[in-house]
Amino acid sequence: MENLDALVLARIQFAANMTFHILFPTISISLGWVLLFFKLRFVKTGQQHWMDAYQFWVKIFALTFALGVVSGITMSFQFGTNWPGYMEKVGNIAGPLLAYEVMTAFFLEATMLGVMLFGRERVSERMHTIATLLVAGGTTLSAFWILALNSWMHTPAGFEMVGGKAHVTSWLEVIFNPSFPYRFTHMMLASGLTTAFLIAGVSSYRWLRSERGAEVVSGIKTGVYLAAVLIPLQIIAGDLHGLNTMEHQPAKLAAMEGIWETQKGVPAVLFALPDEKTRSNRYEIAIPKLASLYLTHSLDGEVKGLNDFKGKHPPVAPVFWGFRIMVGVGMLMLLISWASVFQLKPWQKNKTSELTVWHARVLVGMTFAGWVALIAGWYVTEIGRQPWLVSGILTAADAASKVTAPRIALSLSVYLTLYVALIFAYISVVFYLARHKKHADKPFGDASDKLEDQPNVVNYTEKQGPAHA
Amino acid sequence: MLDLAPNLTQAAGWMPIAFLVVMGLSMLAYVILDGYDLGVGVLMRGASDDDKDTMIASIGPFWDANETWLVLGVGILLTVFPMAHGVILGALYLPVAAMLVGLILRGVAFDFRVKARAAHKPLWNRVFHTGSLLASWSQGYMLGSLITGFADSAWTMAFNTVIGLALVAAYCLLGAGWLIIKSEGPLQLQAVHWARRSLLFTMVGIAAISIATPLVSPSIFAKWFSFPNIVLLLPIPAATAVLFAVIYRSLQRLPTRLAQGNEYGAWVPFGATVGVFLLAFYGLAYSLFPYLVIDKLNIWQAATSPEAMGVILVGAAVVLPVIVGYTVFAYRVFWGKSTALKY
Numbered sequence: 001m002e003n004l005d006a007l008v009l010a011r012i013q014f015a016a017n018m019t020f021h022i023l024f025p026t027i028s029i030s031l032g033w034v035l036l037f038f039k040l041r042f043v044k045t046g047q048q049h050w051m052d053a054y055q056f057w058v059k060i061f062a063l064t065f066a067l068g069v070v071s072g073i074t075m076s077f078q079f080g081t082n083w084p085g086y087m088e089k090v091g092n093i094a095g096p097l098l099a100y101e102v103m104t105a106f107f108l109e110a111t112m113l114g115v116m117l118f119g120r121e122r123v124s125e126r127m128h129t130i131a132t133l134l135v136a137g138g139t140t141l142s143a144f145w146i147l148a149l150n151s152w153m154h155t156p157a158g159f160e161m162v163g164g165k166a167h168v169t170s171w172l173e174v175i176f177n178p179s180f181p182y183r184f185t186h187m188m189l190a191s192g193l194t195t196a197f198l199i200a201g202v203s204s205y206r207w208l209r210s211e212r213g214a215e216v217v218s219g220i221k222t223g224v225y226l227a228a229v230l231i232p233l234q235i236i237a238g239d240l241h242g243l244n245t246m247e248h249q250p251a252k253l254a255a256m257e258g259i260w261e262t263q264k265g266v267p268a269v270l271f272a273l274p275d276e277k278t279r280s281n282r283y284e285i286a287i288p289k290l291a292s293l294y295l296t297h298s299l300d301g302e303v304k305g306l307n308d309f310k311g312k313h314p315p316v317a318p319v320f321w322g323f324r325i326m327v328g329v330g331m332l333m334l335l336i337s338w339a340s341v342f343q344l345k346p347w348q349k350n351k352t353s354e355l356t357v358w359h360a361r362v363l364v365g366m367t368f369a370g371w372v373a374l375i376a377g378w379y380v381t382e383i384g385r386q387p388w389l390v391s392g393i394l395t396a397a398d399a400a401s402k403v404t405a406p407r408i409a410l411s412l413s414v415y416l417t418l419y420v421a422l423i424f425a426y427i428s429v430v431f432y433l434a435r436h437k438k439h440a441d442k443p444f445g446d447a448s449d450k451l452e453d454q455p456n457v458v459n460y461t462e463k464q465g466p467a468h469a
Numbered sequence: 470m471l472d473l474a475p476n477l478t479q480a481a482g483w484m485p486i487a488f489l490v491v492m493g494l495s496m497l498a499y500v501i502l503d504g505y506d507l508g509v510g511v512l513m514r515g516a517s518d519d520d521k522d523t524m525i526a527s528i529g530p531f532w533d534a535n536e537t538w539l540v541l542g543v544g545i546l547l548t549v550f551p552m553a554h555g556v557i558l559g560a561l562y563l564p565v566a567a568m569l570v571g572l573i574l575r576g577v578a579f580d581f582r583v584k585a586r587a588a589h590k591p592l593w594n595r596v597f598h599t600g601s602l603l604a605s606w607s608q609g610y611m612l613g614s615l616i617t618g619f620a621d622s623a624w625t626m627a628f629n630t631v632i633g634l635a636l637v638a639a640y641c642l643l644g645a646g647w648l649i650i651k652s653e654g655p656l657q658l659q660a661v662h663w664a665r666r667s668l669l670f671t672m673v674g675i676a677a678i679s680i681a682t683p684l685v686s687p688s689i690f691a692k693w694f695s696f697p698n699i700v701l702l703l704p705i706p707a708a709t710a711v712l713f714a715v716i717y718r719s720l721q722r723l724p725t726r727l728a729q730g731n732e733y734g735a736w737v738p739f740g741a742t743v744g745v746f747l748l749a750f751y752g753l754a755y756s757l758f759p760y761l762v763i764d765k766l767n768i769w770q771a772a773t774s775p776e777a778m779g780v781i782l783v784g785a786a787v788v789l790p791v792i793v794g795y796t797v798f799a800y801r802v803f804w805g806k807s808t809a810l811k812y
Contacts, residue, residue: 059584062580063580063581063584065533066533066576066577066579066580067576067577069533069536069576070572070573070576070577071573072540073536073539073540073569073572073573074569074572074573076540076543076544076547077543077558077565077569079547079554080543080546080547080551080554080555080557080558080559081558081559081562081565081566084551084554084555084556084558084559085555087547087548087551087554087555088551088552088555091547091548091551091773091777092773092774092776092777093777094548095547095548095549095551095773095777095781096548096777096780096781096784098544098547098548099544099545099548099781099784099785100781100784102537102540102541102544103541103784103785103788103789103792104784104788106537106540106541107534107537107541107792107795107796108792108795110533110534110536110537111533111534111537111792111795111796111798111799112795112799113533113534114529114530114531114533114534114799114802114803115530115799115802117529117530118529118530118803119530119802119803122802122803123802165774167774167776168776168777168780171780401555401559402559403559403562407562407563408562410563410566411562411563411566414566414570415566415570418570418573418574422573422577425577425581425585428585429581429584429585432584432585432586433584436586
């Protein structure tokens with residue numbers, strides 16, 4: 001404990017909460033749009049299996065959403081409890097952005113969620129579709145505002161410092177700051193990929209358990225095709241984001257690449273153990289000149305090294321490794337999603353090609369792959385910003401609160417226990433729902449709870465078609 | 470009080486007041502709306518398994534949006550009064566953490582209790598109850614701290630603890646009132662019974678707070694017992710007493726009426742309890758204004774720059790009416806007796 005001062009504990013606590021929180025919105029943002037897709041397919045074709053898919057995934061959506069809400073509320077308090085210096089210094093910028101998130105997004109999604117989940121029999125089919133659209137739009141709008149603020153912390157713009165406080169000179173520049181378009185695109189695609197692999201994985205799991213109806217197969221297809229389309233886009237977006245980082249946060253990029261000395265013709269380091277004591281890489285395996293090629297699009301391009309930022313660069317190893325894990329998972333996603341597409345052969349109109357058992361097993365293994373890449377990438381960018389909280393303006397140490405270490409330690413241990421238990425519960429319930437669809441479809445609040453194997457009575461056949469004609 | 474204010478014709482003068490009003494109303498909306506949710510959660514412990522489902526069905530479509538008022542209230546504190554946010558939440562570090570843990574447990578139990586395997590349902594029901602209780606109590610504790618200016622002597626901690634319990638009772642009264650409106654049959658009668666018990670504890674709690682508040686806070690004492698304030702304030706306890714009498718009488722009459730299927734006056738306990746909350750809120754606002762940390766930090770000292778406030782105020786003026794509009798829409802969709810939630 002003696003080495004863990006209040007600042008370190010406050011950072012661990014906030015990082016733990018962020019890590020826990022980000023898992024869930026990342027799924028719910030895209031799952032909301034996928035639900036809208038299922039709903040629209042059902043309205044258009046009248047095929048029941050689309051509504052079945054909606055009914056199944058809306059449960060996971062509700063669960064995910066609830067976890068996102070409760071951890072998000074925790075975060076709104078921890079801004080103040082852990083980082084009071086943050087709002088004091090940049091409150092004029094962070095304040096309105098957060099306020100707009102709450103006012104334009106939180107209320108919309110929270111209110112419409114009730115209608116979306118429970119209101120289908122009480123409103124028209126069209127209103128229910130609109131509610132689904134508003135929930136999906138609300139989650140995305142929320143991501144827009146929070147990523148605008150997050151990006152501003154990385155690449156601040158559109159402000160001036162007056163009396164030690166940031167004052168806005170242009171809101172457009174604040175919101176659309178240099179890294180925002182890249183970060184927002186990268187994050188939305190990450191959300192899409194996380195959801196795509198979740199849907200493909202859970203559907204494959206059901207498929208492996210011999211549940212091979214139209215609903216499950218369309219789930220597999222939706223997930224696999226979505227992943228196959230998004231992953232190349234993500235690789236391009238990630239590359240552009242990296243170039244943007246090189247321009248605005250060169251120290252972060254140097255840590256990602258494991259480059260110590262500023263040099264021309266920089267090698268791409270595949271493997272190494274970065275050592276901050278000797279300021280060098282141990283056991284380095286590298287491809288000569290490749291990094292210069294993809295970073296500067298020239299074999300002899302110059303890239304700044306960490307030694308140019310002594311004392312002001314982030315811890316190297318977590319950023320370096322986080323980046324490799326993210327890219328590695330991304331490559332795996334490319335490989336697996338494209339291999340699955342070649343297996344499913346959507347271009348053959350007449351034949352129906354199925355997954356092989358091994359394909360399905362691999363997809364099950366990749367169910368939460370999106371989370372791994374997401375967290376790794378999130379650590380790259382957020383640890384990569386250290387020691388700054390707001391680049392060039394405010395360090396994390398200056399923003400920290402004066403709450404004593406034991407108090408933080410106490411609440412931290414409670415939070416950590418809770419988060420681990422809830423992640424465990426979440427994953428097991430997702431697979432439990434996949435195993436027990438019939439049980440899960442039982443109306444909640446129904447007195448006939450005890451009948452484990454009653455048929456699926458909630459399929460809304462009576463509302464097909466005409467309401468949306 | 471307004472002598473502390475800078476020129477009220479300037480943005481730096483009037484905007485903090487405008488935001489104090491918005492923040493106060495958000496907190497009030499939260500306390501009433503999530504108050505009934507939390508009350509139902511606390512009461513759930515004594516219900517049968519089937520009743521538990523009905524009780525949760527009565528709050529299911531609303532709780533998420535209800536909880537968002539807390540985010541708005543704290544959001545305004547964070548964004549408009551950043552100085553006070555740091556001071557208040559720093560001082561309330563542990564009760565805030567306890568409330569958040571409570572809200573997390575309650576919020577996730579909503580979903581887990583119906584989605585996890587049936588054998589785990591009793592566990593998640595207990596989590597739901599515990600989370601609701603913890604969140605309610607710690608909110609009361611924080612209210613106590615606010616009144617005592619965040620002092621942490623043993624005496625004030627005892628005061629805060631008692632306020633915590635009083636708020637739990639008041640939430641139960643709200644929750645029971647909500648259930649009387651939204652449920653039928655035996656559960657409805659059970660809710661009347663719960664409401665009676667909660668009413669007793671709420672009355673004792675509010676009386677205790679009213680007596681203790683001027684004793685723990687000299688500045689509130691000075692404010693209450695000076696002329697003409699005392700004349701202006703007297704209607705608050707008087708009206709509260711009248712509302713309690715109304716609730717009491719209604720709870721006496723309701724069982725016979727409800728047993729005959731007559732819903733007339735089923736709204737009275739809930740409506741009158743909301744009235745009590747409004748009066749208590751008014752009393753509190755009057756006692757504290759214009760301070761956010763009593764005697765130490767007023768709203769003008771804590772406010773952010775007028776430009777930032779202006780940006781938020783424009784958004785609030787446009788968006789808040791829309792929020793109220795679709796909230797009303799959602800309540801209308803789920804109007805009437807709650808039915809089993811299925812999706």
